Amino acid sequence: MGGDKADVWQGTLALMVLKTLEAMGPLHGYGIARRIEQTSGNLLSLNYGTLYPALLKLEQEGSIAAEWGVSENNRRAKFYRLTRAGKRQLEKEAQSWGQTTAILARFLASTEDPT
């Protein structure tokens, strides 16, 4: 993964994490990773290791908060949950993402049209 792509990926990954937490409620890192894979219909093959720095970044920015708890299988795990600031950020980013994709879609459609 090149440096330029990483930034985009980091941004989208963060958005996916936030969305996942909104949908699922508090969840541990492994759970988040699996959920993202499932949601993407296994199209996205996530390298789980990259998830943790992203989680740390979100935590540092105050969008998510972490707490140790016990998983459904009785394993000790660190659970992440969306904070109020995170909720706001999710809304903002989802909207801007929607705009971006819409613009891009229209753009791609228009360049293919003239034929």
Added chain:
Amino acid sequence: MKRLRAWMMRLGGLFGGARRERELADELDSHLQMHIDDNLRAGMTQEEARRQAMLRLGGVQKTKQAYRERGTLPLVENVVADLRFAVRQLVKHPGFAATAIVVLALGIGASVAIFGFVDAALLEPLPYANPGRLMSVNESSVESPRWPLSYPDYLDWQRLNKSFRSLDVYSGSGYLLRTARGAEQVQAERVSGGFFQTLGVRPMLGRDFYADENRPAGPDVLLLSYGAWLHRFGARSDAVGQTVDLDGRAFTVIGVLPREFSFAPAGNAEFWVPLNRFSTHEKMRTFYNFWGIGRLRDGVSIPAALAEMTAITKQLQRQYGVTGRELSVSVIPLSEILIGEVRPILLTLLGGAGLLLLIACVNVASLVLVRSESRRREIAVRGALGATPLRLVRQFVAEGLLLALFGSLAGVLVAAGMMRLLGGLAPKDMASKMPFLGGVGLNAHTGAFVAAISLLAALLLAATPAMRLSFQKVRDGLADGDRGVAGRLWRRVGANLVVVELAIAVVLLAGAGLLGQSLYRLLHVPLGFDSNNLATMRVAAPGTVYKDDEQTLRLYREIVQRVSSLPGVESVGMTSMLPVQCNCAIDRIQFPGRPYHGEHNDVDERHVSAEYLATLKTGLVRGRFFTEDEDASKPGVVVINQTLARKYFPGENPIGQRVANEESGRPSTWEIVGVVDDVREGPLDVGTWPAEYFPIYQTRDHSFSLAVRARQDAGSLLPELVSTLHQIDPNLGVSDEAIMNEKIDATQAALLHRFSAWLVGGFAVIALVLGVIGLYGVIAYSVSQRTREIGVRMALGAQRGSVYRLILNEAGWLTAFGIVAGLVCSVAAMTLMRKLLFGVHAWDVSTLAAVATTLAVCALLASYIPARRAASVNPVEALRAE
């Protein structure tokens, strides 16, 4: 906002890294476990489940690394690591670190200390309101560019001028203060009423003068200086309203001046009295006794004010028919008067300190360079292991910064000590003329200066090895055969540095040599009298007691008789002013029978007793001294010095001729009865003036000095002399008891010269030591680099003598370059500071030759040690070492 928060968190993450790491390990562990659980449930074997989980995670260590970098600020962490490594390096090489820090501390300390004085004296504004507009406004003549005013002239100037918002005068005066313990002579300053308003100073207690207090015959009131309030009134607030007995008159205290107030020309004046009583001559237009200050109106320039005042003066001279003075006017910033004298000295010292700082930095830089050289291999290895050049350079920068930091911290300590030491060197009465001494210390200005020079030092120390490093390819560092290349390169850089160091050392040595010679010559100028075993003191007789001439004469005679009969006293003389003080109390004389066109025949005027000149052991050239019975009933007589005789009676016998003046406002003539050797009346660094000596029995001063010739130690006589005088009359004010030689040593000229000679001398010694150490370092390094070459040469049959020559040749060239460059710079530098030189030229050949020789000898010694080491190289060992 979000970014900031994250950044703060990361900054916080610099601490507690271990805890976070443990937590991540736990988290990853639980992640793996959950994944393995899932995989097992999907039917994999234990081993396969684990392998798959690890694969998907993408490596635990890599994740940890990415997490760590996100957790903190890697840059900061690296810098901290660099600094930590630098500290370890310094601790591991305590000799290098200590040398570098001490050298830097000396250089920084010296320059900061001197800067402290420069700042206080030249940069800090005077403690008055808007001091830039304050001017010294005085008359001016060809001989004396700044000449006091007469009171009538002052009044006219004040009335006629439009350039100054206010114009005031001051004049020093001594009074006899009556205290519980008897009379005491005190210093006071008589000032015109607006004096403090002009300066913009308000009394901290009480009030300033009222306008009517300044008119002739106004009330006797005074302001106390802060010191007088503290010491004479115990700082009591009820001091205002009390009375002080000065010269038998009761003065009412109306106020106390603030603590920070000082006015250098007034020295330690304790009482400030309005000018409202005038002696007969003070009312005369030709009695110049008052110094003027003025505050320029807004928008008026100095040249404009000068032009206006000159026109006024010309008009006044025409109007009142004042002849004999081609007076013009001087308008100079007051600050120039207050600090002009010390400026060249301070700037010279600052220059010297700057050079010292430079030499110190160069020295430490070359030390750092030598060390970076010996770490070439280490650097190369680190480079080969993947350290980026930036990272390597940063390492050196960190070390440079650390050295500069510790050096400046130590330097601040040195500076604080030096400032206290130097400030204490100035004797008290001289310190009172330099009020800025109180402002010397560590403050915002000196702090900024410290920061600036530490930064420069840090840059220099960081840049030197960093530059050196970039010359060099990592590969070369690892290869063995390149030693010649790198060595030669360093030798060239290092050699240039050493030449600079030696040149600076030459400049400082030459400066010290010339200043030392100036001091020596100054202290050995012919005095015209024997200053050994001479006790002196000032005596003031209260005018209220000694009202008429008879009483005064009786006092004189009793003093002479009682004092000369003391055991240990050889003889005693009285004078209106002791020698080696100043060319003041000036008389303008004419010669009856010669045409007079208003020439400036200004001569020193002294009133002396019959025994005075004999007591000084001044040689009589012609004629006779006075006799005891030549008092006012006899015709006026005068003794002149040789300079006067030569100047006004060239090729004539002056004995029997007459001079005329206005004594106490009355035209008088005096017959010349004797010619004596030139006694140096003025300061040491000024040529002898013509002087005339009148019999004190004919002039009858109430205030005079005693000169007592002791048989042995004059100092031990002083207490007895004082008590004898008080036995004669307890109302006599006695002050300034001192022996003549100490008095001469304490004159401003001697002090300033001594001060600068010692300081520059100190700088020079340090510079010499540093320069020679630098040379030693370069040569020693060069020898260590050339060991193999020397070994080969010797193996091929070179004699020890030729090895010596090889090394000494190298040192010789460096030294020669350094000395020649230094000599050229010295002549230029010394020309700049010629104001401080006395009786010696900037290009004094003997001094420069001595400096060159000293440095050459020291350099030879410094390079002899490594040369010896080179010559004793065992060729077998040297070659095997490879």
